[in-house]
Amino acid sequence: MFRGTGFGTYYYDVRQVEACDTSFVAQNLSPLECSSQNALSLNHVNSNYVVAMNHSQLKLDMSKYCGKRVIVTVNGEQSNLPLFIGDGCQRCAGGSASSDVWNAVAAPGLDFSYSVLEELSGGAACADGHIQIAWEIVDDTIYNFSDGVNFETAPAEASEERTTSSAALVMSTSLSAASFLHTPVNDDPVQNAVAVLARQGYGDATEASSNNALPTDGLLASLAEPR
Structure with a gap:
């Protein structure tokens, strides 16, 4: 020019x-x-x-x-x-x-x-x-x-904004999932523990057969014992 x-x-x-x-x-x-x-x-x-x-x-x-x-x-x-x-x-x-x-x-x-x-x-x-x-x-x-x-500078600013928004979405989703996994179903500690395990993918936490024992059966039994 x-x-x-x-x-x-x-x-x-x-x-x-x-x-x-x-x-x-x-x-x-x-x-x-x-x-x-x-x-x-x-x-x-x-x-x-x-x-x-x-x-x-x-x-x-x-x-x-x-x-x-x-x-x-x-x-x-x-x-x-x-x-x-x-x-x-x-x-x-x-x-x-x-x-x-x-x-x-x-x-x-x-x-x-x-x-x-x-x-x-x-x-x-x-x-x-x-x-x-x-x-x-x-x-x-x-x-x-x-x-x-x-x-x-506009492309860099837009990219930074998208990255920030994505991070916020991931954080929000993670917090929501954590809240769901650990929300008590009632005041009974045994039932609450069973519900948490079920939500985390252990299958039917109410089954008590030896072929489908939960890794925390000992803990549940302990919680169920009268104090």
Whole structure:
């Protein structure tokens, strides 16, 4: 969809709101350009993988770029982070695309979260505040801004929910079975013991023949003895 070279910087972080002597509290509350209809902020999206691109380019066709995957390369190494377009960057709209000279006011590139730039730079985000990058925006939707669905995390969350529900069902069934097996039939201990054994699959616990003796016949006889 689009490829470019330039500089990567940082402007927010929803996990680490204080970094490099900077607070991201206010920035995290700002509405994203890709969510002009429902005014979602960075805090609402709750992801450090939001990327801001050239504001002028984005506003020309937001439906084309918003939510799309961004593949970033640093020093020839391609990142596998699930980055996606979500905002516009004013600085990224200026400067020459062929220039390798940093300009804080006008320089092509992308704007990341502090955490992402820290990872891409190998821990040097605070040192320079920018790194040289190459990037490609591909036709793969990671985040849908119209309904707030993150396609990178939704399947995992659904799977976790199904696992939790299944575990709860098994636990409920086990407890119900245990309750049934041990529920007394009356106040007579002998009859209660016979009923439990019958429920556990020992057959007809009332038969007393030597060919079908219960493993606890001695216990039942003991219980039946007068006290």
